[in-house]
Amino acid sequence: MANRKERKKVSFSKVLIYLFLGIASLLSLFPFYWMFVMATRPSAAYNSIPPTITPGGMLVENFQKVLNQIDFFQAMWNSFLICSIVTLVVLFISSLAGFAFAKFKFPGKNGLFIAILLTMIIPPQLGLIPQYFLVSKAGLLDTLAGVMVVFFLNPLGIFLMRQYVSESVPDELIEAAKLDGCSNFKIYRSIVVPIILPAFATLGIIVFTAVWGEFLWQFTVLRDPENYTIQVALASLSNTFNIDFGMILSGVFWATIPLLIIFLLFNRLFISSITEGSVK
Amino acid sequence: MSGQERGVKKRYRSEKKKDMISGYLYVAPFFIIFGVIGLYPAIFSVYLAFQKWNGLSPMSFVGLDNFRIVLEDPLFWKSVYNTIIMGLMGTAPQIVVGIVLAFLLNLTFLRFKNFFRITIFMPYITSMVAVALIFSVLFSNHESSLANYMLGVFGFDPVNWSTSEWGTKIAISIMVFWRWVGYNTIIYLAGIQSISNDLYEAATIDGANKFQQLLYITMPLLKPFIILTVFFSTVGALQLFSEPTIFLGAGAFTRDEALTVVMYLYRDAFKLQSFGTASATAIILLVIILFFATINTLITSGNGRKKKGVR
Numbered sequence: 001m002a003n004r005k006e007r008k009k010v011s012f013s014k015v016l017i018y019l020f021l022g023i024a025s026l027l028s029l030f031p032f033y034w035m036f037v038m039a040t041r042p043s044a045a046y047n048s049i050p051p052t053i054t055p056g057g058m059l060v061e062n063f064q065k066v067l068n069q070i071d072f073f074q075a076m077w078n079s080f081l082i083c084s085i086v087t088l089v090v091l092f093i094s095s096l097a098g099f100a101f102a103k104f105k106f107p108g109k110n111g112l113f114i115a116i117l118l119t120m121i122i123p124p125q126l127g128l129i130p131q132y133f134l135v136s137k138a139g140l141l142d143t144l145a146g147v148m149v150v151f152f153l154n155p156l157g158i159f160l161m162r163q164y165v166s167e168s169v170p171d172e173l174i175e176a177a178k179l180d181g182c183s184n185f186k187i188y189r190s191i192v193v194p195i196i197l198p199a200f201a202t203l204g205i206i207v208f209t210a211v212w213g214e215f216l217w218q219f220t221v222l223r224d225p226e227n228y229t230i231q232v233a234l235a236s237l238s239n240t241f242n243i244d245f246g247m248i249l250s251g252v253f254w255a256t257i258p259l260l261i262i263f264l265l266f267n268r269l270f271i272s273s274i275t276e277g278s279v280k
Numbered sequence: 281m282s283g284q285e286r287g288v289k290k291r292y293r294s295e296k297k298k299d300m301i302s303g304y305l306y307v308a309p310f311f312i313i314f315g316v317i318g319l320y321p322a323i324f325s326v327y328l329a330f331q332k333w334n335g336l337s338p339m340s341f342v343g344l345d346n347f348r349i350v351l352e353d354p355l356f357w358k359s360v361y362n363t364i365i366m367g368l369m370g371t372a373p374q375i376v377v378g379i380v381l382a383f384l385l386n387l388t389f390l391r392f393k394n395f396f397r398i399t400i401f402m403p404y405i406t407s408m409v410a411v412a413l414i415f416s417v418l419f420s421n422h423e424s425s426l427a428n429y430m431l432g433v434f435g436f437d438p439v440n441w442s443t444s445e446w447g448t449k450i451a452i453s454i455m456v457f458w459r460w461v462g463y464n465t466i467i468y469l470a471g472i473q474s475i476s477n478d479l480y481e482a483a484t485i486d487g488a489n490k491f492q493q494l495l496y497i498t499m500p501l502l503k504p505f506i507i508l509t510v511f512f513s514t515v516g517a518l519q520l521f522s523e524p525t526i527f528l529g530a531g532a533f534t535r536d537e538a539l540t541v542v543m544y545l546y547r548d549a550f551k552l553q554s555f556g557t558a559s560a561t562a563i564i565l566l567v568i569i570l571f572f573a574t575i576n577t578l579i580t581s582g583n584g585r586k587k588k589g590v591r
Contacts, residue, residue: 013490017384024381025399028462031414032402034426038417046417049424093313096306105296106303112311119314122322123569125519125542125562129328129549130321133335152313178295184302213407215522216542220550231409238413238529245417252410263405267398270405274463275470 032256039063039253043246062250066237071225072251075233076258082144082229083211086151090207091200094154098161099192103174104184113162120155124217132220142223151211157203160276164199165192205266205273212259230255328559335553346560356561358536359544360568366449366524366538367517370456374464375509379502381461382468383494397469401462411459412526416442419451419527427451442528448538452523460516464509471505472498503581510580514573518565521546541565 034053038046041056066072100106101113131150132141140146169192177187193200218229228236234255237248263270329346331339350356385396403411419427419441428438441447475498483493499506524538533539533547545565549558 014389017387017390021381021384021390021396024377025396027458028399028403031411031418031458032406034418035414047422047424049429051424051426051429093309097310100303100306104299104303104306106300109303112307116310116314119318122318123515123519123566125545125565126325127318127321128545129555129559129562130324131317132549133324134317134321150317153310153318155310155314158307158310184298188306209405213409215407215409215526216546219525220546231407234409234413235526238416238526243529245420248413249417252413256406256410259405259407260402263402264398267401271397271401271466274404274466 032260035249035253035256038246038249040250041246043244046245058246059250062246063254065244065247066251066254069237069247070228070233070251072230072233072254074226075228075230076255078144078227079212079229079231082147082151083208086148086211087204087207089148089152090154090157091204093152094157094161094203095165095193095196095200096188097158098163098165099169099188101158101162102166103169103171116155116158119153128216128220131217135221141221142227143221144227146221147218147229150217151207151214154207157207160203161196161199164196168199169195201269202273202276205270206276209270325559325562328555329563331556333555335555339556342556346556347564349557350560350564355536355539356541356544359539359541362449362536362538363518363520363540363542364572366453366456366520366540367514369449369453370520371460371513371517374457374461374513375506377461378464378468378509379499379506380494381465382472383498385465385469386472387490397466401466403459403461404463406459408459408522409526411455412523415451415455415458416527416529419447419454443535443537445537448524448528452520452527452538455523455527456517456520460513464513467505467509468502471502475501507577507580510576511573514576515569518569518572541568 037053037055039062040059041052041062042058045052045056063072097116101109127150135141135146135149138146140149173191174187177191182190213231215231215235218232219235222228222232225233225236234248234251237251328339330341330343332342332345333339381400384390385393385400390396417425419425421438421440421442422428423432423438425438425441427441431438439447439450441451479497479501480493483497488496519542520540521542524540525532525543528535528538533543533551539547541561542565545558545561548554548561
């Protein structure tokens with residue numbers, strides 16, 4: 001009897017828990033769904049009361065309007081190019097330095113490593129104005145390279161790579177390679193890199209998504225719509241006083257879909273990269 | 281024999297030298313990049329804060345004038361006020377909700393775990409620009425916008441979300457909350473998973489209910505993770521820029537309801553060409569960030585020690 005009562009109580013709290021999580025999931029998903037609804041409706045649907053909450057048939061028409069406003073595919077390509085190059089450069093610099101900090105002995109090593117950690121304290125705003133002039137002086141204003149350069153600085157990457165190399169690359173392996181006459185760079189290339197591929201994936205995701213979603217710097221450097229990244233291009237959609245909501249959300253929808261697909265395919269990797277990046 | 285030994289020694293020594301050179305060579309790229317786009321700009325920023333400069337004509341030294349101009353500008357203080365209010369409303373609830381969500385997501389009997397985790401985390405992968413645009417439609421001033429319609433259902437008057445003092449702040453805070461709560465949840469979840477299950481089992485045997493377990497086991501052991509997220513949330517919240525800029529659209533820099541400190545800085549520099557005061561603002565912002573990050577971190581760690589709930 002008592003047992004049954006207990007069970008009832010438990011199942012009631014279970015219902016509450018599922019209800020709470022269900023509502024949280026719904027609130028998380030709803031804006032995505034609603035973005036899709038608006039992307040498929042004429043702007044006028046927006047004025048109807050009660051609000052429209054089912055998709056319509058204007059997915060293509062609205063996107064056509066986006067294409068008239070911004071060079072959508074060019075902007076996606078620009079973002080993709082910037083993020084890929086920045087990611088590759090950061091991975092290379094970080095893994096090389098991480099390898100050195102993990103496996104080589106040289107005077108001042110610890111001091112240099114602490115210096116790298118300290119650089120994380122300098123906040124980006126302090127750099128915004130001088131970096132703008134620096135980029136402008138170098139003739140890189142309004143170029144993709146001008147966007148990229150500031151993102152090459154990534155102390156977190158070195159920190160993660162050092163951790164990973166010292167944990168997963170055995171010293172014996174390096175010693176053995178040295179006895180065989182391997183140069184240090186060859187050791188890096190043919191022993192370290194293959195072992196730390198998972199760390200590349202983690203850091204790669206962190207860097208790629210961070211640069212993809214960044215706005216302030218891209219917005220500051222880029223002027224010509226031809227050079228816009230997707231974030232700047234999307235932002236420019238709302239910069240008129242006469243706003244076409246269906247068009248805007250269609251642009252957002254098509255820019256978000258590739259990210260969502262990649263996320264759903266690799267969600268484990270995404271989630272673990274976030275905890276790696278921030279917790280360690 | 282001794283010759284061979286000497287050879288080994290020599291080789292060892294040259295090996296050591298090689299390692300040293302490689303070491304310096306491999307860490308050099310970072311320091312070169314840091315010097316050019318990290319350190320130099322930071323120093324230049326400090327220098328610029330004492331100059332009057334429009335970006336073109338020669339600079340002139342003005343001492344502390346820029347700081348005085350900024351600190352005496354009511355608009356600057358308004359931006360500080362806006363930033364703190366929106367930061368508080370956008371991030372403080374995240375910590376509470378994030379901990380509860382993480383705790384629930386870790387319950388052993390829970391089904392559809394992965395589904396819940398993925399959906400709650402999903403907002404984080406969308407860019408802030410996308411979030412701001414989606415929410416600017418959800419929270420538009422129209423009577424028919426979804427936010428106003430919902431208010432109407434509950435018997436409230438529609439709100440001018442993008443023009444009123446509190447409408448803008450609430451809408452922007454909700455955006456920040458929506459995008460980041462899943463991120464915090466995942467970090468807390470990682471923290472909770474590092475807590476041994478034995479503790480919960482022992483507590484269950486001792487008759488502690490789930491709420492007591494959350495309060496007396498999860499919370500204290502989660503402390504380092506909470507400190508971490510409080511630190512990042514504080515720093516992030518004080519740097520608020522994209523959300524209000526995009527949410528307010530064309531009028532973003534001409535109105536003050538949601539003008540943040542970084543927007544004030546941006547406006548000084550790139551709309552008014554007053555780079556000296558903008559640099560001074562950057563330094564003042566740095567001080568504000570350090571101040572709040574320290575205070576919040578201290579409060580969080582202090583609370584944990586007293587075994588009280590962390591807010």
